[in-house]
Amino acid sequence: MATLDSKIPSGPLADKWRNHKANIKLVNPANKRKYEVIVVGAGLAGASAASSLGDLGYKVKCFVFHDSPRRAHSIAAQGGINAAKNYQNDGDSVHRLFYDTLKGGDYRAREANVHRLAEVSVNIIDQCVAQGVPFAREYGGLLANRSFGGAQVSRTFYARGQTGQQLLLGAYSALSRTIGQGLVEMHTHSEMLDLVIVDGQAKGIIVRDLVTGKITRHAADAVVLATGGYGNVFNLATYARGSNATAIWRAYKRGACIANLCYTQIHPTCIPVSGDYQSKLTLMSESLRNDGRIWVPKKKEDAKKDPNSIPEADRDYYLERMYPSFGNLCPRDIASRAAKRVCDEGRGVGPTGLGVYLDFADAIKRLGENGVRERYGNLFDIYHEITAESAYKVPMRIFPAVHYTMGGLWVDYNLMSNVPGLFVLGEANFSDHGANRLGASALMQGLADGYFVIPYTIGDYLAGQKPGSRPSTDRPEFKAAEDNVTAMTNRLLSSKGKHPVSYYHKRLGKILWEFCGMARTKEGLEKALKLIPELREEFWKDVLVPGSGDTLNQSLEQAGRVADFLELGELMCRDALTREESCGGHFREEHQFPDGECKRDDASFGHVAAWEYQGEGKTPLRNIEPLNYEFTKMSVRNYK
Amino acid sequence: MVAENTSSRSLSITLRVWRQAGPTQPGKFVDYQSKDLSPNMSFLEMLDVVNDELTLKGEEPIAFAHDCREGICGTCSCTINGKPHGPGKGVATCQVYMRAFRDGDVVTVEPFRAAAFPVIKDLITDRSAFDKIQQAGGFITARTGSAPEANGLPVPKPDADLAMDAAACIGCGACVAACKNASAMLFVAAKVSHLGLLPQGQAERDRRVLSMVSTMDALGFGNCTNQYECSAACPKLITHDFIARMNRDYLGASLRAAFKPESAASGGGAG
Structure with a gap:
């Protein structure tokens, strides 16, 4: 039976991370270059980890199956990234972000991990702005915010509907700099197909070059997996087609425990399935729920009617009815189940009956069509390309789809799995979101792990490894x-x-x-x-x-x-x-x-x-x- | 947006695809019949269906690059009927839907063509030259942990918005494929402008443009002759105005580099 020691530091919640950083072991600067670290994946977690570890002086090798590290699916995150900056003066704080995230996860995450996430959230925004991430701004030049599900404050930073893209390109630029400086050795078109364990510790990987088919061995002092989630197990999901679980699954088969696999996030606002040929589902950002109102007809027989012909009195704005204080901005799991329920009742809309309306008529009345275009124009364009319908004229049709997986490889507070030397970051681990992730928290966690956790915690492990003790790839x-x-x-x-x-x-x-x-x-x-x-x-x-x-x-x-x-x-x-x-x-x-x-x-x-x-x-x-x-x-x- | 075939009936097309087994093998066009397609199917889903049919017939499927299938990762890269990313405006290949074609059409599909993007197989090219340009200077040096408070440096909204327009580049290479000179000027200009418009990007502004442009030249991309095919093909509609901005930056930086001696100590550390 595996030993699962979470290694949560003792002491008051708000002091744990600070005390832990002060107490864990360090590797001296001259010794850092004697250690090699393998990072698999270059999404938000992988790219931020690889560049940060490279800057610290470790020899880093980074592997991606993509043709470029800029392609990872973090790039598709639309809505935003949470941070407890309290720039809106609306009562936000580290504690409130911690509490919202823990509650949003239905009390199935570790308190200490979530608190650390909330603490470093503020550093992430600083870091990204310094890299040149073009976040949305107010006219005075200061950063703008918007609201996301599961919170009653405005703490989400965003770059139009392309926040994930901009954050990833920020991390990619840091990674590119470290590659150019020779601090990171980049391997593209390279898929990790096995983990190598030597004397009970993770010491290397086996890689297939996807262009030549050549299989190669790579040894390291530590292995970091940042390979994303396993949602494509459902085939239809908002994931990229290439997203896969191979790295974490093969690590599991080498002894790393995999936790809470049943916690899968079904996102409430995706474009409904249209046919059997379909290869993926497209998300419509949760940010749309700031201004869009979700409804279905009250009567079954209205489900096939033109939505604009259904009078106000015959519409059921079910989220506003069921959850008056959070309304359309209730958490994802709750909004998805509510959509399923009304569709099961036969009130679902669209050709398949598996859809609900997301209506912007009120927002257009309030803000004008241009006001809505400024906030969500690119999302309306995507919707139009896929469905050939204009959401300015008729309500969007949406339905839940698989979007994220909270489960993943088990890690301790240092983000190390039960296999010593194997670290797991971002969506690939199980650690911070409990049974449900709040919107705009995935970007936060990926970057927290890569920029602000692993650079500290990997040193604690490496300090216990003799420099130069990395095994040869000739080992059996x-x-x-x-x-x-x-x-x-x-x-x-x-x-x-x-x-x-x-x-x-x-x-x-x-x-x-x-x-x-x-x-x-x-x-x-x-x-x-x-x-x-x-x-x-x-x-x-x-x-x-x-x-x-x-x-x-x-x-x-x-x-x-x-x-x-x-x-x-x-x-x-x-x-x-x-x-x-x-x-x-x-x-x-x-x-x-x-x-x-x-x-x-x-x-x-x-x-x-x-x-x-x-x-x-x-x-x-x-x-x-x-x-x-x-x-x-x-x-x-x-x-x- | 894609021109619409308003009919909801299925369509059949002849697919004329570039097949090339490897970088050094000769390539050729091969025709395939693709039948009974839904107009709501995406172009890449149509290729999926064709590939499954080829697989069942014992033939090798068509290799094509794709990943996110929502127009943001920049992986997909087909030239369809002579146009990079096909008939739509402001979309990537993965956002082309079969409703853009008519029943009976012959649809020609090729890889992005450019000397700096050699073919790997069929429709897949090697665009690592773009990464090399980024590595040469497409960044602001900001080591993790060294950043000042984010609101300490206000950025006027118009500058931030313009920087975002440039930063929207997905690195697909359509600009290069559309240009008769296979120039990467729009790609480089977008990054130079994005970072150069922001106060954070000023310290390295000269270095950045000089280094990225010289790397671009060294990698075999052509020069700009103001045809603006790049902007027309860009899935994010990034404007060629950024090229003018980059040229200004480049000229200024070159002049300053010529007249401003670098400190002899700039490379080393004090003891």
Whole structure:
């Protein structure tokens, strides 16, 4: 059984991080260059970590499967980034951001981690402005803010509807500078396919060059994974097509525990599915809920009518009705479930009946069409491109879609997994968002981890490693890992079955959306646990992967990723089945209040579930890390 | 925005695709029939369907670059019917929908063509030259932790807005592919302008423009002859006005560099 020591420092909540920084070990400047650190991924977390560690003097190697580190999917985040600056004089503080984030996560995150996140949020804004991130400004030249779900203050910083892009380009510019200075060695088109463990510690990775197919070994003193979330397990999601769980899944199979997989975020405002060919779903930023009003017709028979012909009295602004104090800005999990409920009642709109209206008519009356265009113009354009409809004229149709995963590899307060030397940052870890992430908090966490946590905490680990003790890639552990990768590649290429990879990915996605999506039941999850292994068996027997392994082969890349999803999806269902409560993004129909809200069971499930791999075909072990709330009371979330 | 085919009926097209097995192999156009497509399908989803059909027939699928499929990552890069990113205005390849085409159309698909973007396979090119230009100076040096309070440095809203217009560049390379000289001036100008418009970017403003422009030249991109095809093809509609701004910066920086001797101690540290 794995040892899960969260290593939360003692002392008052607000002093923990400061005291911890003062007490952990340091590596002296002359020794830093003797340590090599591998960073996998160059999104917000990876790029900020790689450049910051490079600047500190460590020798950094950064690996991405993309053609450039600027492509990571952090780039698609639209709305903004939270920070407790209190520039609006509206009562914000580090404590309030901490509390909102903890409550938003339905009391399933660690207090100490969340408080640290809120503390460093203010440094992130400073850092990004210094890099030249063009945040929105007031006429006086000072920074502007807007509101996001789950908060009653305006603390979200933004750059039009492209905040993720601008923050990522800021991190990318820092990374580019450190690459140019020779502080970071960049490997593009390079996919990590295995983790190498030597004497119980993470000491390297196996990489496939996606252009030449060449498999290479890389040794390091520590390995940092910042490879994002696993939402593409659902096939249809707001993720980029290439986003995958291969790095974290293969680390799991080498002994790193993976936690809380059932906490998946279904975002309420996405463009509805239009056909079976669809490859991805597109998000409409949560910021739209600042001014848009969500409604469906009161009567079923109005669902197919022209929305503009439905009189005000016949519309149900259900979020405003159900949650008067937060209204359209209630948290994502709550807004998504409410949309599902009204669609289940037969009041859903659009050709499929799986949609609700997001209406800007009132905002246009108040601000004028140009006022709305200035705030959301690019989002309205995206909507028009996809649907050929103008949201200035008719309400947008939206529906929930998979958007983010709160679960991920288990890490301690230092962001180190239970495998010493393996650090996990950003969406790839499980640490800060509990069972539900608030809007504008993913960017905050990615950059917090990369800029302001790992530069301190990695030193504590490296100081215990003798300089120059990095193992040689000739060690048998490297050979075994490489052989493992080669065997899997050959197995995929040799099956020459009946169906392309997409066939299996779509089927897996349908199973998960039906049984492990917005609402879950014991019966459904048990069914999924039967269907997924069958599908996996079929995949390995019948998948058809054309081409060869020694060239650029996108089918092969996708096949490896889907093979991992077929395993991860099963564990996600197992995690959902064993968590006999509802919390945040995990809604078990058996556990709800009469009004349909989540019913948590803090006594039995006030813990993190961290799964430990036991070998192929064996049921993984469910380890528990209790969540000790010292400073806040786990209470029932109320947004009414 | 894409011109619309208002009909909701399905359509069939002939796809004429550039196939090239590798950087040193010769390429050629190959025709494929793509049938019964929904007008609401995206262009890349159409390629997905064609690729699954090719796979089932035992042929190798068409390699094409794509990732976010929402027009922001800059990965997708097809020249469709001679236009980088195809028939729409202000969109990337992934934002082209089949409603932009008519039943029976022959649709030609090629990679972005430029000497500085060699073909890797089929429709995928190597655009790492863009990263090299960024590494040469596309940044403000601000080590983590050294930043002053964010509101300590007000930025006039018009400057911040203009900087954001330039910063919207997604690094796709359509500007280069659209230019008869394969010039990267719009790409470089966007970054030079974004950082040069902000007070934070002033310290390195001269260095930045000189270094990025010389790297751009060294990597084999052509020069600007004011045709403005770049702006027309840009999925973010970044204006060529930024090129004029960069030229001004470049001229000023060159003159200052010629007349201002650098401190002999600038490279080393005091003891």
